[in-house]
Amino acid sequence: MSATATLTNREYPSMYSSISSLTSTQHQAPSVPRIYKQASQLFLTRRIPEALEVLEAIIEPPPHEPDSETKSTAPVASASKNARCKVWGLYVSILNEVVELGAEEGKKAFGGSRWKELVNKTRDGSVWEDVVKSGYNGSEGSVDAEVVAILATLLLAHAPSQRPTQQRLETYLAVTGQPNLDVASHIAQSQRTKNTTHSFHASGTSTPRDLNQRLKILEIYTLYVLPRNQEWDYARQFIQMSEVLDEDRKEAFLQALQALQEEPKHEAQREEALKRQRQEQLDNARRRDEEERRIAEKTKETERRERESSISSRQSERSQSRIPPSTRPNTKAVSEPRPTPLNVKPSTQPAKRPKPPPPGFYKRATFLVFAVQQNLLRMGRSVWRHPFALMRMVFFVFAIVIALARRDVRERVERALKNSWEKVRRTIGMGVKVSYI
Numbered sequence: 054m055s056a057t058a059t060l061t062n063r064e065y066p067s068m069y070s071s072i073s074s075l076t077s078t079q080h081q082a083p084s085v086p087r088i089y090k091q092a093s094q095l096f097l098t099r100r101i102p103e104a105l106e107v108l109e110a111i112i113e114p115p116p117h118e119p120d121s122e123t124k125s126t127a128p129v130a131s132a133s134k135n136a137r138c139k140v141w142g143l144y145v146s147i148l149n150e151v152v153e154l155g156a157e158e159g160k161k162a163f164g165g166s167r168w169k170e171l172v173n174k175t176r177d178g179s180v181w182e183d184v185v186k187s188g189y190n191g192s193e194g195s196v197d198a199e200v201v202a203i204l205a206t207l208l209l210a211h212a213p214s215q216r217p218t219q220q221r222l223e224t225y226l227a228v229t230g231q232p233n234l235d236v237a238s239h240i241a242q243s244q245r246t247k248n249t250t251h252s253f254h255a256s257g258t259s260t261p262r263d264l265n266q267r268l269k270i271l272e273i274y275t276l277y278v279l280p281r282n283q284e285w286d287y288a289r290q291f292i293q294m295s296e297v298l299d300e301d302r303k304e305a306f307l308q309a310l311q312a313l314q315e316e317p318k319h320e321a322q323r324e325e326a327l328k329r330q331r332q333e334q335l336d337n338a339r340r341r342d343e344e345e346r347r348i349a350e351k352t353k354e355t356e357r358r359e360r361e362s363s364i365s366s367r368q369s370e371r372s373q374s375r376i377p378p379s380t381r382p383n384t385k386a387v388s389e390p391r392p393t394p395l396n397v398k399p400s401t402q403p404a405k406r407p408k409p410p411p412p413g414f415y416k417r418a419t420f421l422v423f424a425v426q427q428n429l430l431r432m433g434r435s436v437w438r439h440p441f442a443l444m445r446m447v448f449f450v451f452a453i454v455i456a457l458a459r460r461d462v463r464e465r466v467e468r469a470l471k472n473s474w475e476k477v478r479r480t481i482g483m484g485v486k487v488s489y490i
Contacts, residue, residue, distance in 0.1 A: 085111050085132040089140050096147060101154075102162050105147050112144055112187055127187040138199045141184060145203045148175045152211050178208055178217040194228035198266030201225055205273045215281040222274045267297055275306060280313050 088111050095104035111128040129140050151159060151171045159168040174180045181204050189195040201222070208218040279288040292298065292306045436443045456462050 141200045145207050202269050215278050219278050
């Protein structure tokens with residue numbers, strides 16, 4: 054029996070090594086949810102270095118022992134599918150945040166070399182290789198579709214070239230589009246998921262959720278990655294030849310691809326229109342400036358001529374004022390008409406108009422009544438337009454009447470009037486005396 058077991062171990066070394074490695078790491082799987090929760094809380098509180106350090110405990114394999122023949126795997130590899138997707142989603146979010154921190158804040162938080170290492174891993178696409186090796190034992194076809202979509206989105210946002218992303222997605226689509234014949238990987242996968250199966254159909258989908266994730270990956274590949282690499286024709290052919298997409302989805306994908314291809318042309322047309330509009334605005338502004346400058350020059354020229362004419366007129370007046378009266382021309386003799394002889398009758402004499410008779414008493418009374426009526430109408434309109442003025446006047450009169458109703462006020466006013474009249478009388482008397490003297 055022992056010989057048979059030894060022979061079996063020699064014939065299928067990869068199968069038993071996978072089973073033994075999974076058995077040795079199954080006790081670490083329950084710690085994955087706890088560490089994920091701790092790391093997510095640190096990430097939400099913006100403590101990114103601590104979150105990455107905590108999360109690396111489950112996404113990186115433990116140190117390899119020299120006497121061990123089996124290859125150690127990361128604890129996340131033995132977790133459930135849902136836990137794996139959450140862990141790798143948090144890891145990708147942390148890397149995205151590290152890149153968006155910038156050089157100054159990133160180096161301050163992680164250190165110069167560590168920050169550059171994380172940024173280079175994100176931009177050159179090596180993070181994809183790390184995820185496949187650490188979480189899926191180097192098997193491209195075993196990577197969860199949700200994780201593939203997250204990684205592709207990260208590379209689309211930060212990778213300068215999308216050629217590595219295209220190669221990764223093509224490899225994943227090719228591997229998952231074929232049945233998996235590796236018996237050891239099937240056994241290892243069944244041991245990891247404990248009672249769930251992880252098999253693929255010919256199109257790489259087995260459940261509605263897998264179908265949705267597959268459609269999402271196809272959308273990223275055909276509508277984002279291939280257009281970034283300027284492979285429009287290949288994207289159309291891929292959509293038309295896809296077995297996963299039905300006719301409606303194919304039509305929608307093709308329309309979206311056509312819109313994406315025409316968008317630069319529309320953008321160029323919009324930029325051209327904006328450029329023309331700006332040029333027209335500049336031309337209009339230049340014309341307005343020229344017109345204002347022309348008007349200003351014309352105004353200055355007119356003012357200059359007026360000043361010159363006024364100066365010349367003043368100079369001529371001064372020169373005439375300096376000429377002695379004897380040398381001045383006799384303007385009176387020129388201006389005064391010569392007396393006509395008595396026997397010569399004027400040619401035409403204007404007819405004298407008869408003076409109108411003076412108005413009588415009736416007309417004067419009518420005019421007086423009309424004037425009084427007009428004054429009353431004007432007063433009425435003024436009161437109608439400004440009623441508060443009338444109210445102020447009424448209140449003022451009413452206040453005076455109330456004040457004069459008091460005896461002490463009347464006596465004070467009477468004394469003031471008597472004193473004023475006495476001063477006036479004295480002043481008049483003194484003036485009479487002075488004029489008499």
